[in-house]
Amino acid sequence: MLFPYQFIENHSIYALQQWMDDLFLNVWCTADAAVDYNIDLLPDDLKEITLAIFYDARITTDYLYGPIERVYIIFQGFDQPTKDLLAQAYKNNNNVLDLCKQQNGCNPYVYSTLQALSEPLKNELISFYKSLFTSVIHLKAVQDKIGTIDSHYDEFVTTNDERKCPFCGLNSIKGPNRTVRDAYDHYLPKDIYPFNSINFKNLAPMCHECNSSHKLRQDPITSPNTNARRRAFFPYDTDNGYEINIDLTFSNPDINTLSENDVTVNLTSPTHQQEVDTWKEVFGIEERYKEKCASKTDGKYWFMQIHDEYNNLPFISKVFYSKGKHIQNVIKSARTNPFAAGNFIKASFLESCAKMGII
Template sequence: MLFPYTYVPHSMEKMQGFIDFIFLDVWCKAPGAGPFGLHLFNANPELQEVVTAFHYSDAQGANFFNGHVQNIHGLFAALPPAQIGQLQAWYHGNNNLEQACANNPASLLARYADLDALAPELGQQLATFFKGLYSQSLLGLKALRDKIGDIDDHYQAFVKANATGKCPFCGLSDLFGEYHSKREAYDHYLPKALYPFNSINFRNLVPACHHCNSSYKGSKDSAYTPKDPCSKQVRRKLFYPFAPHPWHVEVQVSLHSSAHENLQPNDITLDFGPPEFAEQIDTWKGVYGIEERYRAKLCGEDARDWLEQALTQQRWHDESQGAKGRPASAYLQEIAEYAHERPWANANFLKYGFLQACAATGMFQAASRSLRAPQSEIATRGSV
């Protein structure tokens, strides 16, 4: 992740508060609490109003919500204290996204496979419930929407506070913004297909471009390494999307060919830093296909145009004896300033690295020598 988002408080957070209450104060207290009933929500009047309205509704989302809350309550009622304690620890761990991303060993992280191993029937019910929470058929119901607000309103507040307009997971794609009638999908940073309890936690919901969200990340397990030949996985660090202190990912480009008109992915080496974020950077690169995508960008028309702009400036400078254009060194300095001040606009962070690499291969010097060569020499070169 090239840069973190600013977290935006919103009334939609109430939904996570409702789920906290259901899990910790209704389900985990089910043993010995007697039969399920609306009285169990007395301590949370707003949630009680919602479940009461759902009780008298025939909407699919209302039946889904209340039905699962009641069924899961019955399954919790039969659990011993040790299993209740384990589920509570997993619930807190999965919802502490900052510690989960830091791979803090004190913060437990559970997947649905862990729930299935603990209590298979309960695991299946929890999977259906939490995977179905992030659904317009539920979130769009008036009784709930009146309490928590609307996700489209959250998106508008979010893009106003995060106004770069670029996807922070790649730095290449534009995001729908304040003046669009559409919005980006929210990605479940820890995938809801794999991780219970946090599917409606807005610290686990991050707008991402379609390429990052769907084409590359999908349901990859971002918190674990891919399976090795022995099917073993290990926990790993990943960038926390709402980190309070920004970081700066460095991208250095090296080219192994000066044939810029026919540059191939294998001609490009990408190095990333700084070293203190090496593990997070490796996770980010693997999950979002960063190296493949950056190489493809540098082999495409945008990069050819970046180079052509620089060569054109130098050609004008050489042909006019300095009256027009700029030498390559001056142009690169200007791009360096853009990359420092506005790295994500126009992919300046990648543009500068690419042009630096072009300079290192001697492309600008070769172009300048070609312009200064006598016409007879140029003709001779062309006939070889």
């Protein structure tokens, strides 16, 4: 991830996650075998929308009323250590920062582990948590209480106004005045991890290519080859930033005939190498940057452009202004606004050409 997003700290839509926290930790995890379920056990706001949805004849799916009761009954059969384990699992899965950074002893909890504990509970929860994001949050009774995802998106992209996808740096993120928006990606996939489907610290706007062509259902914190934990960039990191170096080498010195197979992309970081390795694997970064370098409208154009710009200077200017100086000025200019027009790759591309002595 080339740069982190700034999290929107206050938005009414977060209330749904707060209600779910209360439901899981203070209703389900305290379910007493001697106390029959009653909707009055729910916090007032959750009770209100549960009843509103249940009695709305236009809504034919029971998203909350029945599932909440069925899960309560399952929890009634658990001993206290099992309830405590699930409470901690819930807290861990909603601590996306610590899961990404592998810190503070925070370990993820997955549906396969939940199935081993209780298949009926797993089946109830996977349907329940998916529906919160795909359906419940879009219902009028809920939106009247907490607002809409669209309103959150507008505020989000007003604050995060780079208009560039930080997961690739190549494609745009739609702004607040568009009639459509980019999708929120479940950074920790909702098919793998329970409890966090509406946690907005696990939801990040992402360009269509990153979301639908590359990341898909990939798990950024678990290696697909070994199932070992791995560190990943947290989309809303607030630390002092990190440095990612992009070094390019070309096996073919003729840029006009350069192909993706001629390009080697080396991505390194002095402080976040494991995160970089995860990022480039999940989002197909190397192949995408290779394509950029070999494209007629990117790498090959940059190469032609720098020649044309210098050759078109007046003769007298060239007396005092060498081509090497011109190249360095273009690189410096690109680095001042790295995410405009692919400048972060352009700068590395031109540096590599200069090192090879081909410009």
